[in-house]
Each structure stands twice: as structure tokens, then as C-alpha cells.
Amino acid sequence: MAGHSKWHNIRHKKAKMDAKRGQMFTKIIREITVAARQGGGDPEFNPRLRIAIEKAKKANMPVENIERAIKRGTGELEGVSYEEVVYEGYGPEGVAIIVECLTDNRNRTTGEVRHIFTKHGGNLGSSGCVSFLFEEKGVILVPKDKYDEETVFEKAIEAGAEDVVTDDEEFYEIRTEPKELYTVKEALEKEGLEIEKAELTRIPTTTVEIKDEETATKLMKLLDALEDNDDVQKVYSNFEMSQQLMEKVS
Structure with missing residues (x-):
């Protein structure tokens, strides 16, 4: 499990350095389109869409690109079906x-x-x-250099998380049931914790x-x-x- 986590963190850093913006935008736009098609175009009622939009904003994607992707998903604009x-x-x-x-x-x-x-x-x-060989989980990353372990663990459990994994050097990895991911994320943000990343993932058993x-x-x-x-x-x-x-x- 440690190797799995380290590999993804290395890829995360490489993506920042390589700045493959075109490819990154393509993948995010597809995710937004499919999320909007499946759960509707209002992010308030579509957690998957909310997470995809946040990812797009972190990647500095123009707002108009996000809006077009949502409209393609809801059928307001013509586009490719994924x-x-x-x-x-x-x-x-x-x-x-x-x-x-x-x-x-x-x-x-x-x-x-x-x-x-x-x-x-x-x-x-x-x-x-x-x-x-894998379990589906929600994972929320919180930077280690800003908070102590006891604070993060306490706030995470109070927010409804299952566990906090501390193996990584840079981030606390807060794990949730898939359906609880966004609820826990919002609760942590209300408590003032900075969230680096939140996503649904598969963790090897x-x-x-x-x-x-x-x-x-x-x-x-x-x-x-x-x-x-x-x-x-x-x-x-x-x-x-x-x-x-x-x-x-x-």
C-alpha cells in the first residue's frame, strides 16, 4: 500500500513540473462532462461534479471551458458522448x-x-x-507541514472519516466511505483545514x-x-x- 501511495505522489509532483496542461485539461473536461451527464449540471447536488470542478480550478482551467463541459454533459450543447x-x-x-x-x-x-x-x-x-484485491474509498490529502497528527485525526474522525494514514512524508491521508467523501471534505474545510486533494480511489488490500x-x-x-x-x-x-x-x- 505504501508503494501505491508513493507512486501517486511522485506522479503528482511530476505533473506539476511537466505542466502537461493540454492532456490534463482533456481528462478533466471528460470527467466534468460525464459527471454532469450522470448527476446533473448543478454541483450543489452532484458531488462528483463538485470534485471535478475543483480539480479543474486547481489546474487553472478557464471558467468558460468548465461551463461548456457541463453544458455538453447536460445536453445543452452538442458534443462527443463518453x-x-x-x-x-x-x-x-x-x-x-x-x-x-x-x-x-x-x-x-x-x-x-x-x-x-x-x-x-x-x-x-x-x-x-x-x-x-482493491477497496473503493474516498481519500482526502491534508498537508503535514501545517497541522499536527492529533489535530488532524481528531477533526477527521469527528467529520465522519474512517481512518487517517500517516505513511506519506508530505500528506495525511484521510480515508472515508465513498459516499461520505464530500461530506467529510466539507466538514474539514469548515474546521479550517486546508485540503490538497479529495477523490474517490481504489486502495489495495x-x-x-x-x-x-x-x-x-x-x-x-x-x-x-x-x-x-x-x-x-x-x-x-x-x-x-x-x-x-x-x-x-x-
């Missing part, structure tokens, strides 16, 4: 991988995802082959330990290639490796 597709497979050493996509062409996306798995030493599996650099490099290239695909929204994996090895191959 569907949610989830792929499951294995990386090197049998590492479990789940890939969440939003696509306007399932056949194209399936071919591209399968090619990425094969090219980097993995293989695409059938639906359900690894999803049982068991991990595969990676010890050698060659295997780690293959795995990181596979995960990076999946995340760099335009149709891919999120990638989850159940690997674990040391911080030293993680930094070598990231």
Missing part, C-alpha cells in the same frame, strides 16, 4: 493493475490499453480478475513487493504509459517497493 470503461490486468511479477477510462470509442481504447500492457511486460486480463531495479523500471514504464494515454483517467496498482528504489526508477 462512456466509462474499466480494464484489469497484470504487470511484471503479477502486480495487479486497474485502469479507469472515459472514451468515445471503446474498441480503440481497448486496443491501445492492451498494446501498452503487452509492450511493457504485462497482460490485459478479464473483468474481475484483480478488482477483488494486499500488495506485491518489488525488490529489483529491472522489474521496478518495467513496472513504472507500464504505469506511466497507461497514465499518459488520453482515454485513461486513473490507474491503480498493488505494488510495494522501498522509497530508495522508487526514486531510482521514477
